[in-house]
Amino acid sequence: MPAEGHRYLAPAAWVNGAWAMDVLLEAGEDGRWRRILAGAVGESRQGATLLAGPVLPGLVNAHSHAFQRAMAGLTERSHGGDDDFWHWRDRMYGVALRITPGQLEAVAAFLYAELLRAGYTQVCEFHYLHNDPQGRPYADPAEMSLALVRAASQAGIGLTLLPTLYMRSGFGAQGLRDEQRRFASTPQSVSRIMQSVTRQAGTADSRVNVGLALHSLRAVGRDALREAVAAAARDMPIHLHLAEQRREVEDCISRHNRSPVAWLLDQVALDDRWNLVHATQCTRGELESLRNQGASIVLCPTTEANLGDGIFDLAGWLGQSGNWSVGSDSHVTRSWTEELRLLEYSQRLGQRRRNVAAHAAVSESTAAALFQGALAGGTAAAGVALGGLKPGQRADFVVIDTNSPALLGVPEDHWLDALVFSSPHDGFAEVYVAGRPVPPVDPAVTARMREAMRTLWP
Numbered sequence: 464m465p466a467e468g469h470r471y472l473a474p475a476a477w478v479n480g481a482w483a484m485d486v487l488l489e490a491g492e493d494g495r496w497r498r499i500l501a502g503a504v505g506e507s508r509q510g511a512t513l514l515a516g517p518v519l520p521g522l523v524n525a526h527s528h529a530f531q532r533a534m535a536g537l538t539e540r541s542h543g544g545d546d547d548f549w550h551w552r553d554r555m556y557g558v559a560l561r562i563t564p565g566q567l568e569a570v571a572a573f574l575y576a577e578l579l580r581a582g583y584t585q586v587c588e589f590h591y592l593h594n595d596p597q598g599r600p601y602a603d604p605a606e607m608s609l610a611l612v613r614a615a616s617q618a619g620i621g622l623t624l625l626p627t628l629y630m631r632s633g634f635g636a637q638g639l640r641d642e643q644r645r646f647a648s649t650p651q652s653v654s655r656i657m658q659s660v661t662r663q664a665g666t667a668d669s670r671v672n673v674g675l676a677l678h679s680l681r682a683v684g685r686d687a688l689r690e691a692v693a694a695a696a697r698d699m700p701i702h703l704h705l706a707e708q709r710r711e712v713e714d715c716i717s718r719h720n721r722s723p724v725a726w727l728l729d730q731v732a733l734d735d736r737w738n739l740v741h742a743t744q745c746t747r748g749e750l751e752s753l754r755n756q757g758a759s760i761v762l763c764p765t766t767e768a769n770l771g772d773g774i775f776d777l778a779g780w781l782g783q784s785g786n787w788s789v790g791s792d793s794h795v796t797r798s799w800t801e802e803l804r805l806l807e808y809s810q811r812l813g814q815r816r817r818n819v820a821a822h823a824a825v826s827e828s829t830a831a832a833l834f835q836g837a838l839a840g841g842t843a844a845a846g847v848a849l850g851g852l853k854p855g856q857r858a859d860f861v862v863i864d865t866n867s868p869a870l871l872g873v874p875e876d877h878w879l880d881a882l883v884f885s886s887p888h889d890g891f892a893e894v895y896v897a898g899r900p901v902p903p904v905d906p907a908v909t910a911r912m913r914e915a916m917r918t919l920w921p
Contacts, residue, residue, distance in 0.1 A: 469858075469898050472508055475517040475875060476501075476860075478852050480835050482875060487511060488518070490858035494669065494897030499852050514862050516892055517878060519834075520851040521584025521859030522799050523841030525761045526702070526740050526790025528589055529571035529611060533919055534558050535795050548708050548770045556642040558919065560596055564610040566915040567592070571614035573912035574794060576904045578620060580890045581798040584859035585621035585845050587790065589676050589702055589740070591629045591646045593656065598644030604652060605659035612664040612671055617908060619901040621859070623845040625676035625702050626656040628691050633681045634718040646678070650691040670897060674700035674846050680723050681711060685730055692731050700736055700846040702761070703727075706749075707741040707772050724749040733758045738788070738844050743773035750780055759786040759843045764805040766792035774809045781823035781836070788840030798890075803833040803883050830883040858898035861891040 469490040476486035476499075483501035487508060491497040500507060538554050562570070571588075578586055592607050594600055603609070608624055615622035629646035632639050639647055657673045664671050675695045677683045680703075683691070695701055706712055706723045715723045724745055727733075733756035740761040742750070753760070762775055770793075780787060789802045796802070807829055810819035824832035841849045848856045863870065863878065869885040870878060882888055894901045 470511040471514050471518075472503060472511040473514045473516075473518040473862075475878075476852055477517075477519045477834075477879070480831060482517070482878070486518070486852075488852065488858070488860070490898030494858055494899075495848070496852065496854050496856050496858050498854060514893070516865050517863045517875070518852070518860045519582065519863060519879075520838055520856075521849070521861055521894070521896065522582055522834075522837055523788055523845045523847075523849055524578055524583040524586040524790050524799070525738065525788035525841065525844035526589055526763050526792050527574075527586050528793060529574050529614070530558060530562050530567055530592060531555065531793040532574040532797075533562065533566075533570045533916060535793070537920070548772065549710070551770055553642075559592060559645055560642060561919060562592070563596075564601075564606050566919060567607060568610040568614045569908075569911035569915040571611050572617045572908050574797065575615055575618035575620045576908055577797040578791070579618060579894050579896075579901050580904075581800075582861045582891050582894070583620070583791075583799060584861075584894065584896050585623065585670075585841065585847060585849055586615070587623040587625055587674070587700070587702065587844050589625050589627055591627035591648070591676070591678055593626070593648050593652070594645045596645065598647060600652070603659065605656045605663070608656055608660050609663060612660060612668075615671065616668060617905070619896055621670040621845070621847065621849075621857070621896060623672050623674055623700065623847065624657075624660055625674045625700070626653045626660070627676035627678050628653050628687065629678040629682045630687055631682055631684065634714045650687055650694065653691065654694055672846055674702065676702040679704040679707075679711070680715060680727060688730055695736070697736075698846060700738055700844060702738045702740060702844075705739040705742050706744040707767075709744055709773075712744050722749065724752065728752060728756070732756070735759070735786075735843060740790075741767060741772060741775070743767055743775050745776065747776055747779040750776060750785065751783060754780070754783045754785045757786075759788060759840050761788050761790055761840075761844060762802075762806060763790045763792035764802050764809060765796045768805060768809065769793065769795045774813050775806075777806065777810050778814070778819055778823040781820060781832070786840045786843060787836055788844040789837040790844075798888070799837065800883050800886070800888050803830070803837065804886065807833060807883075828880055830880040833883065834879060858895065860895050862893040862895075864889065864892040
């Protein structure tokens with residue numbers, strides 16, 4: 464019999480894509496689900512902690528640049544002329560060049576607490592701030608990475624750290640621009656960071672694991688791409704920004720006479736470890752090629768909208784039963800309900816139709832189609848078993864407050880619909896990671912965030 468603290472009784476829970484009533488949730492000492500029992504009665508309920516509301520599985524935030532949380536809301540003023548992704552990137556470098564390990568830890572801890580309150584229980588940190596502000600390696604090359612590990616531990620969130628290979632400023636370039644000096648890395652240096660994090664953190668905290676990120680095809684050449692991928696373990700997720708901007712596609716064609724997708728497929732064999740971020744400029748045929756190799760797509764709708772990236776072909780991808788996950792990227796918002804809502808609304812605006820995801824996924828409920836898709840893709844993105852309320856998956860879940868304004872009086876079979884499409888939602892009443900409740904946010908976390916922001920933006 465597991466400890467009493469690992470047995471919960473939910474009045475309702477999202478099990479196998481639908482609401483089930485009176486659900487016993489039993490987690491083992493390893494933090495994974497041991498048993499899920501719907502319609503629990505009698506002795507099966509004894510000793511279980513009664514939860515205050517319906518339960519949803521926790522979601523993976525599959526794409527995060529934590530340091531960019533420090534600039535959310537601060538890049539929304541026009542400076543004349545064209546204002547696009549590339550101008551935003553230049554502004555982003557200003558933060559990247561200043562932030563210290565201590566400030567990064569403060570910003571990330573606050574961010575990760577926000578993500579937990581919004582229902583994310585694992586975050587994939589696409590991390591390329593490796594060096595000091597002068598571009599020199601720290602004494603411990605994992606200094607900045609370990610700041611993120613400490614932040615995740617403070618907040619209580621699971622962390623997939625993705626040390627990122629970043630070697631050049633663009634297709635055909637010989638190196639980085641000066642303002643990119645903190646990103647400089649090689650396959651060997653990235654491997655050392657991964658080993659250091661695993662040695663210092665991963666073995667002590669089961670909520671921490673590592674994967675590999677390749678910043679983009681413009682930032683990593685053929686030989687380095689192949690070397691880094693060849694060294695990645697078979698169970699290690701691999702992430703890559705791909706075909707996010709039209710100029711990126713045009714530059715790739717100019718240099719290689721191929722689109723980014725075609726060039727990538729010429730260089731390496733993809734498999735189910737690969738998570739391709741954005742893909743907003745992919746054709747339906749290119750998406751089919753990626754799907755045939757088992758790759759997943761990571762979508763970040765609020766950032767893609769904020770940066771003017773474009774609209775992903777969701778209907779085409781769902782029609783191919785493509786695997787996908789969701790992330791908050793630059794963190795202009797930190798809520799999966801907002802990400803899923805904008806994902807669907809962008810499709811409706813582009814196609815002048817309603818319930819696009821539901822039609823494409825052959826589902827009655829658009830919210831269910833979106834939530835199930837993001838849930839199913841989380842395991843591939845994180846490299847952790849986070850596929851929902853079923854035995855063997857990590858015991859992550861959130862408790863819904865049905866008295867929140869968005870849900871007040873809503874019939875139970877429409878709870879998920881209202882969570883996604885009736886806004887704003889106030890967050891979740893309780894959050895659990897690996898079978899244990901996440902404690903309230905320490906006021907010191909907020910104080911350190913305020914001080915970091917004051918220093919970064921005097």
